[in-house]
Each structure stands twice: as structure tokens, then as C-alpha cells.
Amino acid sequence: MAVETVLNPTQPVNQQIYRILRHDIVQCRIAPGTSLSEKEISVRFNVSRQPVREAFIKLAENGLIQIRPQRGSYVTKISMLQVHNGCFVREAIECAVVRRAAQRINAGQCYLLEQNLHQQKMAIEHQQQDAFFALDDAFHQSLAQIADCQLAWDTVENIKSAIDRVRYMSLDHVSPPEMLLSQHQDIYQGLKSHDEEAAGAAMHRHLHEISDSILLIRKENSDWFED
Structure with a gap:
């Protein structure tokens, strides 16, 4: 310090x-x-x-x-209640955001998302976990900008501190970056084709991953969590 x-x-x-x-x-x-x-x-x-x-x-x-x-x-310590509540709110907001983004996205915005996904791939290949974590956030923030609702991302960012701690702890084995990148690519395909339902379903699967991984992360790091 x-x-x-x-x-x-x-x-x-x-x-x-x-x-x-x-x-x-x-x-x-x-x-x-x-x-x-x-x-x-x-x-x-x-x-x-x-x-x-x-x-x-x-x-x-x-x-x-x-x-x-x-x-x-x-x-x-990481609050299980805070993580579960944060996941619920984040999923409600981001599934709505990605559906609106699917309506509005243009060719230039598709290109920027493709660049982000390419950078994610490079970060994975070079085992740059911190860079991947930042690019993951940038991908989600971009969707709020495409949907013309920065407030949505600001709200998510304010509630996801506990979620982020679990996300980071799960990156190396429970939710590996390769799997998260594949999920981001599924979201992108729904956006690119202007398919609101496909984009929303892909986002739901992606964000539900943290709910599935938290119990294992807590078991492995019980001293980091509170009931």
C-alpha cells in the first residue's frame, strides 16, 4: 500500500x-x-x-x-444475496438492452463489435486475463450505447461489484474465457441479423452462467463468502 x-x-x-x-x-x-x-x-x-x-x-x-x-x-466478504439479486437485475436490464440493440444496430456498430470480439480472442490466446475481463465489460457497455441507453449500463455497473468478484474468480476454470467468448459471439450473431429473440436468448444463457458457477466458486473459496 x-x-x-x-x-x-x-x-x-x-x-x-x-x-x-x-x-x-x-x-x-x-x-x-x-x-x-x-x-x-x-x-x-x-x-x-x-x-x-x-x-x-x-x-x-x-x-x-x-x-x-x-x-x-x-x-x-462476498454476499450470496447481493450476487443473486445483482444477477437478477442485470439479466432483466441487459436482455431488454440487447433486444433494443438488435433493432437499431448498424454496419459500423457491427464492425466495432467484431473488433472487440477479435481482441477478446487475442487476449485469450496470449493468456491476458485482465485484458479479457476489460474487453468483456466493453462488449456489454457497447450494447447499451447501441441501444441508446447509457443509463442501463451505468445502473448495471453500480450493482455488479459482487458479481464481478465471482466472475474473476471463475475465469480460470469454472467459466473459462473461451466459453464466454463463444457466448458473446452468439449474442453478436443475433444482433447482426436483427433477431431480437435470438439475441435475447443468447444474452440470457450468457448471464445465467454466473448463477450456475457461484455455488462451485463458493465451495472452493468458502472463506471469501458470507451467507
Whole structure:
């Protein structure tokens, strides 16, 4: 924590700190139960405590940390209820989004999705797990943009912190990237042919994968979860 991390001076400091800490927690670099010190984080980013405190509040709102007055802040365990509820809401939103996207998608947008899918394939071949994770998110965000509803993605992003932690833990064996890429390609085929039902069904299968994998992930990492 003591190693200084350089921030971009053109972007809000609190948002950058939030994104970096969220990334570290989601990708299992900071384990559940770990204590987070405002002082140590402020030293890491060479900033005052105020933006760190603001980042902590956003992390707490997303269920990633718990702030205990006079006792400190701690990374939370993964809540099964939060994961299940997040999956339910995400599926409802994204299945609706992909159906609208299938109505509206044009040739230029198809090309951009094809480029994303190609980059996913390259990330898999080079075993770049972090890159694949980011491209996966970019693929889903692009669908909201095609559907002309950025609010849909903003809503999903705000509720999927617990889901992302399970997603990352499952990438290497339970939900391998090759399988996820194949599911993305099925979604794309429905979009390209303007087939709302096919795109919606493919999205449902894709997002249901996390529900199927969570029990195995919890069994393998029981100390990371709470009931």
C-alpha cells in the first residue's frame, strides 16, 4: 500500500482512487477482511484524506467495503444475496438492452463489435486475463450505447461489484474465457441479423452462467463468502 500510485491530473481524484481500489478488490488483489487505512491510501496516491474518504464511501455503497466508525474500514466478504439479486437485475436490464440493440444496430456498430470480439480472442490466446475481463465489460457497455441507453449500463455497473468478484474468480476454470467468448459471439450473431429473440436468448444463457458457477466458486473459496 505504501508504494505511490500516480494519478491523472485531468480527472477527478476521488473517482480514480475508487476505480483503482475497486479493480484491486474485484480482481482478488485485496482479500476479504483486509483493513483499508485512509492514511495509507492517501500516501499511496499522494493526496489528502478527503478524496480517499469519498472513494471509500462509494466503495461502501457498492458493497465492497464496510466503514466502521472509530474502528476502520474493511473489505467485505462476498454476499450470496447481493450476487443473486445483482444477477437478477442485470439479466432483466441487459436482455431488454440487447433486444433494443438488435433493432437499431448498424454496419459500423457491427464492425466495432467484431473488433472487440477479435481482441477478446487475442487476449485469450496470449493468456491476458485482465485484458479479457476489460474487453468483456466493453462488449456489454457497447450494447447499451447501441441501444441508446447509457443509463442501463451505468445502473448495471453500480450493482455488479459482487458479481464481478465471482466472475474473476471463475475465469480460470469454472467459466473459462473461451466459453464466454463463444457466448458473446452468439449474442453478436443475433444482433447482426436483427433477431431480437435470438439475441435475447443468447444474452440470457450468457448471464445465467454466473448463477450456475457461484455455488462451485463458493465451495472452493468458502472463506471469501458470507451467507
